[in-house]
Amino acid sequence: MVELDAVNPEVISLQSVSKQYGNETVVSNVDLNVQAGECVVLVGHNGAGKTTLMKLMLGLTRASSGTVEVLGGNPAFNASVALHKTLGYLPESVAFYEAMTGREVLSFYARLKAVSNADCEKLLELVGLADASKRRVGTYSKGMRQRLGLAQAMLGEPQLLFLDEPTTGLDPILRQHFYQLIDDLHKEGATSIISSHALNEVEARANRFIIMKAGIVVACGTLGELYQLAALPVRLKVSVSPGEANNVAQRLGSDINIDRISNQSLNLNCSNKEKMPLIRRITELGDSISDLQISPPRLDEVYSYFMSDDRS
Numbered sequence: 001m002v003e004l005d006a007v008n009p010e011v012i013s014l015q016s017v018s019k020q021y022g023n024e025t026v027v028s029n030v031d032l033n034v035q036a037g038e039c040v041v042l043v044g045h046n047g048a049g050k051t052t053l054m055k056l057m058l059g060l061t062r063a064s065s066g067t068v069e070v071l072g073g074n075p076a077f078n079a080s081v082a083l084h085k086t087l088g089y090l091p092e093s094v095a096f097y098e099a100m101t102g103r104e105v106l107s108f109y110a111r112l113k114a115v116s117n118a119d120c121e122k123l124l125e126l127v128g129l130a131d132a133s134k135r136r137v138g139t140y141s142k143g144m145r146q147r148l149g150l151a152q153a154m155l156g157e158p159q160l161l162f163l164d165e166p167t168t169g170l171d172p173i174l175r176q177h178f179y180q181l182i183d184d185l186h187k188e189g190a191t192s193i194i195s196s197h198a199l200n201e202v203e204a205r206a207n208r209f210i211i212m213k214a215g216i217v218v219a220c221g222t223l224g225e226l227y228q229l230a231a232l233p234v235r236l237k238v239s240v241s242p243g244e245a246n247n248v249a250q251r252l253g254s255d256i257n258i259d260r261i262s263n264q265s266l267n268l269n270c271s272n273k274e275k276m277p278l279i280r281r282i283t284e285l286g287d288s289i290s291d292l293q294i295s296p297p298r299l300d301e302v303y304s305y306f307m308s309d310d311r312s
């Protein structure tokens with residue numbers, strides 16, 4: 001993840017944006033501001049409205065109400081090539097003409113965006129398809145199609161990339177390669193909005209997360225902010241000398257919350273507020289403690305918290 005400077009220009013601004021299809025509201029009253037250089041990840045169950053939100057930002061569908069501003073204008077009312085060159089989109093299911101070669105497919109999209117063929121060659125190289133560029137897409141694996149899709153999205157060096165479930169169907173090595181490409185784009189200043197179900201993958205990669213449920217943004221923030229909001233417990237694993245665990249538990253006091261105790265370790269839970277005082281109490285025990293591991297709540301736990309109906 002690329003760390004952001006304090007203030008970057010705003011590239012996306014959504015105010016009270018809603019989208020209805022017939023009587024169904026699929027995106028409801030969304031406010032969102034995205035700074036240049038951010039990597040924002042949209043998470044939520046199928047049908048939560050993530051793709052629709054992306055399409056609203058891409059200008060592929062119009063808001064029923066509210067204001068959409070992307071790079072200073074509403075892309076739904078601006079069909080200029082110049083604007084669309086600044087936006088890259090990898091849809092959830094990429095479908096290309098099977099009979100065309102990878103290079104022909106990319107050249108086709110390059111012409112739509114008024115991008116040179118030389119750029120196509122560079123992109124095919126970048127996504128690792130240079131050797132396969134003269135093969136028909138019909139012979140490509142899922143991973144190769146996805147990489148061709150990414151090359152298509154990257155045509156024209158877009159300032160804003162929208163990637164809908166970009167790693168679905170990719171094996172772990174290709175996923176890593178894919179995220180490396182995205183990281184490189186971020187280092188060059190790109191902004192990305194990624195929709196994903198792969199919470200463990202995106203956890204360390206995003207500056208911010210937007211959790212959507214039935215068209216509503218139920219939470220939005222950095223992982224740290226979401227931890228605070230959800231107030232989920234922090235886990236500590238304290239390793240001790242063999243046979244010392246009960247003794248250490250006694251010395252820590254009866255108010256600590258022990259999840260599990262074994263011969264050589266104690267698993268403790270505490271709130272974020274209690275974390276530092278507890279760490280101090282543990283370290284005061286000196287040589288009895290051989291190791292201490294601190295695990296904040298994971299994104300999937302934070303996600304489950306915000307998706308549950310019975311949270312207070």
Ligand code: ADP
Nearest residue numbers: 021026044045046047048049050051052053195
């Ligand atoms: P997600 O990307 O989170 O899976 P979508 O944005 O694709 O969710 O869909 C949100 C809801 O909007 C779903 O109920 C879907 O059926 C509905 N929807 C999406 N596109 C259309 C459309 N063109 N016409 C009618 N309903 C649609």
